[in-house]
Amino acid sequence: MDREELKKQIYTLIEQAQGKKKYKQMDVIKHFRNLGVPDSETKEAIRELVDGGKLIYTYMGGSYIELASKLEKFEKDIFK
Amino acid sequence: MPYVIPEVVDVKQRKTDIGPPHYKNFLPPVIQKNYGNWKEHQILSPGLMVHIANSGDKIWTIRVASPRLLATDTLREIAEIADKYCDGYLRFTTRNNIEFLVSDESKVNPLIEELKARNFVLGGIGSRVSNVVHTQGWIHCHSAAVDASGLVKSLMDEFIDYFTTKETPNKVRLAVACCTNMCGAVHCSDIAFVGIHTKVPRIEHERFKDLCELPTTMAACPTAAIIPDPAKKSIKIKEEKCMYCGNCYSVCPALPIKDPENDGVAIVVGGKVGNLRTPPKFSKVVVAFLPNNPPRWPEVIKATKKIFDAYVAGAKKHERVGEWIERIGWEKFFAVTGIPFTWQHIDDWTYAFETFRTTAQIKWVK
């Protein structure tokens, strides 16, 4: 899979799981491993998404990968 | 190396994954020269020791207490003192003490005098009470059942003579964890304090949906007391199975457990991490609950003094608290400290079977 396509699919995976399932980095890697994507490629794609500010790491008793837009919403909610 | 703080910060310049600065940048020349070549050390007083290298070089260490929570003003003060007497070199210990590193013997006594004049408390070296390892408490933690810094201050005020002058049979390591999550890992200390809850968490069903994951929340429970509540898209708690550990709250903010009246402090004793004489040991519960009573926690201090005094009176030289208890036996420990033995002292969790007495070897105590 081409890198940009992989990044798009990773983003979509996280986006569609919002509110249903929280993905850890390894969960994402395993998901794409089942689709034939090598682990290292998924890892690099995740890193590009995080470095690019599209995804962030979050922590709630364990670390997850979530949409970066969640932070703004989180801070807005927290001051409600 | 000159440090630079730009007036305008361009965050695009940020470098990543550079790691910490190399430790050699911070070592005094006498340490750089004798690194890995120390011969011995001598404790000259409770707050002063000298290390002697194979080359004959010496470095003096002056240790002072710190509350760990330090304002930048105080850090600047110790930096200034280090400049005056230590060519700017200082370090901290893993138990939060400050150590001034002096290479010039003639500066040792003037430094001690200046530290005393500035009200620093010298001590903590050798067989005595050192500073307390502890967690954040109410200062900064969402899961703190009790405060940590306040309890530490109250304890150290009580045992200050054992930091500055008096000796104990061996080192006495104190630790405070403000909840059972124990981010300070107090499970192997001579005498340690843990903030505990005694009531079941409250379930905020509306918030659960938004904030929490069902499998993670269920998995956080050590006794499988959490079960799904599909109707509410939330969970139920089997109250009879809950041990009030609060681990579920760590992963799910919709399960608050803090309780001003029913939270308290437990005391665990007899742990150690060193391998000297006997293997490392876990601390064991000796007081299951004392009230959470700020600002000075008088009940906790009083109970600690009972344990501490019994240890100082009864232990042989070099025995840590846990070694002393192993020698005299637990029945005798409860007798000499006057602490009542209760239901909560008998384990009913993971390691229960290992703790039941499987011998007729018993000491008869009054």
Place this chain on the structure above:
Amino acid sequence: MTKKYDTPLLDELEKGPFPSFVTEMKKAAAKNPMAADELGLLEKSFRDKVTYWKHGGIVGVRGYGGGVIGRYCELADQFPGVAHFHTVRINQPAGLFYTSEAIRFICDVWDRYGSGLTNFHGSTGDIILLGTITDNLEPLATIFSLNGFDLGGSGSAMRTPSCCVGPARCEWAMIDTLDITYDLTQEFQDELHRPSFPYKFKIKTVGCPVDCNAAIARADLSIIGTWKGPIEIDQDRVRDYAKKGVNIQEEIVNLCPGKCITWDGNNLKIDDSDCLHCMHCITKLSGALKPTPPFGATILIGSKAPFVIGATLSWVIFPFMEMKPPYQEIKDFIRKATEWWSEYGKNRERIGELILRLGMREFLETVGLKPTPEMVKEPRRDPFWFWKEGDLEGKPWESWLK
């Protein structure tokens, strides 16, 4: 002017001989509005006997998943200065040595971008900067990085490795704890900053079995310096100790767990083949007894606080490993072990817990080790166990019964 709060309960804790954290908070509060509200909030906690902080593990700096602990106050209306009050973890220099210049630099940055309150240090070992707002995080991380400092670990990641004072100022250090810590920290920067593990992974290195950094109790990977050579004895120094009042028989011989020391009133003898390498005699007769090479480390795995299965102490995996730069063997081991754990571990399951769940055999085979008696306190008790295909191949009893 910062806001002033009445703090009668906290004032109580300014009395007494031990240095007061309240005094520290007041110093910061006098010039910093965040610290002032932090003081007011703490007084309220002392009055109400509860904490007023919320969860908040979502903020960080671009690209990293660790190093910042998000914290928000439940009473933001009453104490707006601590509405956000995030912790920044700065990776400490190994051994906790500083120059006054470095300390002042940290103060200058923190007075400008934070509350002015710090911890030297946090439990894991990092420099803790307590209390800043989300907008300050990027500038802070930038300034620190331009001056050679980086953020420490947090979350489900490699945590900031730490060590004892080691060969910098201790005659008993049998491995270079500072160098090992620095080297491993650099090696695992990606794992430290980008949480990819099931849960936290802590490494603590100590120079000898005295364990001044509690490695055996607080680290998923405990590296404990030890030795294999005989204990060298300076008989004159031992006699000196005896003359100065040390009761060699009572304090040294009788307390030796290996029961391998004898003392005839003039000469100390050690049967090194029965020595357990506990350090008691060496530490009590400083300068008179000395461990000799080969030096290396015992590598243990698995210690942690009680959640979820109960507190654990680390257990032996490598009884002895040489620890020389570039430390390839331990690095390879860490990679193999954490890859296996990332593959099979559940969310929030520590590596030790996974080993207990899947079995030591599974783990040891993964990292390429054979069982040895040094790994256990005692063999198993009950007479049923797993066999794997091949365990009895080649009639293994024949060779040792020969």
